[in-house]
Amino acid sequence: MNDYSLGVIETKFAEIIWDNEPIKSGDLVKICMEKLGWKKPTTYSILRKLCFRGFFVNNNGIVTSLISKDEFSSRQANEIVQKSFEGSLPKFIAAFSSENKLTAKDIEAIKTLLKEMDK
Numbered sequence: 001m002n003d004y005s006l007g008v009i010e011t012k013f014a015e016i017i018w019d020n021e022p023i024k025s026g027d028l029v030k031i032c033m034e035k036l037g038w039k040k041p042t043t044y045s046i047l048r049k050l051c052f053r054g055f056f057v058n059n060n061g062i063v064t065s066l067i068s069k070d071e072f073s074s075r076q077a078n079e080i081v082q083k084s085f086e087g088s089l090p091k092f093i094a095a096f097s098s099e100n101k102l103t104a105k106d107i108e109a110i111k112t113l114l115k116e117m118d119k
Contacts, residue, residue, distance in 0.1 A: 005076065006055075012036060013046050017056055018069040025061045 006014060016031055017023060023031075028047070032038040038046075047063065050056050055072075056065050067075075085091040093110075102110075 005079070006050075006072075009036070010046065010050065013043075014050065014055060014072070015069070017063055018065060022062050022064045025058055025063055028063055 013032065013036065016035065017028065020027070020031065025044075025047070029038075029040050029043045032043040033040075047056065047058060051058055055067055056063055081087060081089060081092045085095065
C-alpha cells in the first residue's frame with residue numbers, strides 16, 4: 001500500500017474499526033448504521049475498498065486491521081512531510097511552529113524525543 005490517505009468518511013469508518021477490533025462484520029454494519037447512517041451495502045462496499053487497499057481484512061466475518069491507527073497516522077504524517085516539505089522535518093517544524101506556538105512543554109518533549117533517537 002503506497003497511498004495512506006483516507007477521505008473524511010473513510011477515516012470515520014476506519015476509526016470505528018480501530019476502536020472496536022476485532023469486530024464481527026454484522027456488528028460493524030450496526031455501528032455504521034447508528035453513527036454514519038449507512039445501510040448494509042454501503043458498509044460492505046467501503047469495507048471491501050479498504051480491504052483491497054490493505055488497511056483491513058475481513059476473515060470469516062471478523063474484521064481486523066492490517067495497519068494500526070498509530071502506524072496509519074505515522075505514515076500519513078510522513079507523506080505530508082515528504083510531499084509538502086521536501087522530506088525535511090526541520091522545514092515542517094518551522095512551518096508548524098509559525099502557525100502554532102510551541103509551549104515550553106512541547107519543546108522539552110521534542111528535545112527528549114531527539115535525545116532518545118540520538119542514542
